[in-house]
Amino acid sequence: MDVLSRYELSKDDLAGWLGDGPRYRAQQVWEALYQHFAEPAEMTTLPKALRSRIEAELPPALTPVTEQVSDRGDTIKFLWELDGGARIETVLMLYPDRVTVCVSTQAGCAMACGFCATGQAGFTRQLSVGEIVEQVVRAARRGRDLGRRVGNIVFMGMGEPLANEPAVHGAVQRLHADIGISARHLTVSTVGIIPGIERLAAWDEPVNLAVSLHAANDALRDELVPINRRYPLDDLMTACASYLERRSRRLSFEWALIDGVNDRLQDVHELAERCLDLPLAAHVNLIPLNSTPGYPTRGTAPEGVGRFRDALVRLGVNATVRSNRGNDIDAACGQLAAGQSVRPVTLRRKP
Numbered sequence: 001m002d003v004l005s006r007y008e009l010s011k012d013d014l015a016g017w018l019g020d021g022p023r024y025r026a027q028q029v030w031e032a033l034y035q036h037f038a039e040p041a042e043m044t045t046l047p048k049a050l051r052s053r054i055e056a057e058l059p060p061a062l063t064p065v066t067e068q069v070s071d072r073g074d075t076i077k078f079l080w081e082l083d084g085g086a087r088i089e090t091v092l093m094l095y096p097d098r099v100t101v102c103v104s105t106q107a108g109c110a111m112a113c114g115f116c117a118t119g120q121a122g123f124t125r126q127l128s129v130g131e132i133v134e135q136v137v138r139a140a141r142r143g144r145d146l147g148r149r150v151g152n153i154v155f156m157g158m159g160e161p162l163a164n165e166p167a168v169h170g171a172v173q174r175l176h177a178d179i180g181i182s183a184r185h186l187t188v189s190t191v192g193i194i195p196g197i198e199r200l201a202a203w204d205e206p207v208n209l210a211v212s213l214h215a216a217n218d219a220l221r222d223e224l225v226p227i228n229r230r231y232p233l234d235d236l237m238t239a240c241a242s243y244l245e246r247r248s249r250r251l252s253f254e255w256a257l258i259d260g261v262n263d264r265l266q267d268v269h270e271l272a273e274r275c276l277d278l279p280l281a282a283h284v285n286l287i288p289l290n291s292t293p294g295y296p297t298r299g300t301a302p303e304g305v306g307r308f309r310d311a312l313v314r315l316g317v318n319a320t321v322r323s324n325r326g327n328d329i330d331a332a333c334g335q336l337a338a339g340q341s342v343r344p345v346t347l348r349r350k351p
């Protein structure tokens with residue numbers, strides 16, 4: 001990136017950028033950025049010349065394109081344009097007891113899961129630390145305008161976090177050390193990149209890990225989550241087991257219920273067996289598949305979702321159903337496609 005953006009610099013970089021001047025300056029600017037989520041004009045403790053210099057030399061990385069609010073006003077989706085023109089989305093979710101931001105880690109995604117809108121659109125580029133952190137800051141500002149404080153971050157937006165592990169880890173360090181979000185309120189979701197899981201297990205910040213399972217046998221998972229051909233289930237489960245042994249952090253499995261595909265009794269049994277084989281209990285998050293332009297199959301109907309959950313619970317597995325927030329503004333799981341046109345994969349009949 002040619003231009004240095006506002007949330008890219010480390011604290012030391014910032015001190016260097018400030019050059020001579022009082023020692024407390026760097027700390028003041030740092031607090032303005034990370035504690036007060038301030039724009040330069042609002043940094044009234046700083047001399048005016050410095051505010052102007054920040055404005056001119058450290059521009060924001062994200063240019064707002066649109067902001068959509070769901071019917072009930074509890075979900076806000078931001079579409080941003082990045083340097084170079086790529087677009088990404090961020091979702092702010094307001095719950096009665098907590099506020100969560102869902103951030104993107106890549107523009108597009110190379111994992112090619114057929115049911116996911118981002119996967120259908122393909123990969124554009126990696127996001128930097130500053131581009132990830134700024135999504136949180138901008139969403140947190142919006143939350144603050146509504147009188148709410150962001151306490152949870154999920155790396156479940158566009159992209160595969162563990163295919164951009166250095167920047168994701170850099171962002172995690174910033175969110176944890178500088179914004180002050182505790183590691184147990186940070187969740188990284190992965191398609192199952194084993195070397196990435198191993199690296200994450202060695203981070204100093206004990207974040208939660210979510211693995212997007214969706215199938216518990218290789219034949220079906222190869223189809224739904226193509227990276228499974230490279231990192232098959234037995235190996236993935238071994239990596240999950242060592243993560244659990246190393247950290248007693250929460251491990252969850254994401255399971256998007258697809259009508260007639262992975263919601264059968266056989267799937268319940270296969271999934272339960274995988275979960276019960278682990279050294280510590282894993283938690284299963286069930287989400288009815290959200291429809292996306294490129295994947296015509298429907299999500300499981302609510303009764304089927306309830307049956308699937310009850311059957312898992314009877315077998316001794318913790319399972320909850322996640323609500324698909326923001327459906328009406330295409331901000332629900334797997335729907336983030338940054339307004340790019342996605343060509344539907346339809347089965348065409350020969351004339």
Ligand code: SAH
Pocket residue numbers: 115116117155156157158159160161189190191210211212213254255256287288289290291292333334335
């Ligand atoms: N690449 C990461 C994080 C991004 S997706 C991952 O795969 O985990 C966040 C979650 O939404 C994943 O569990 C993903 O499989 C799921 N998802 C993708 N498309 C979906 C859809 N159409 N309906 C429901 N969930 C979906």
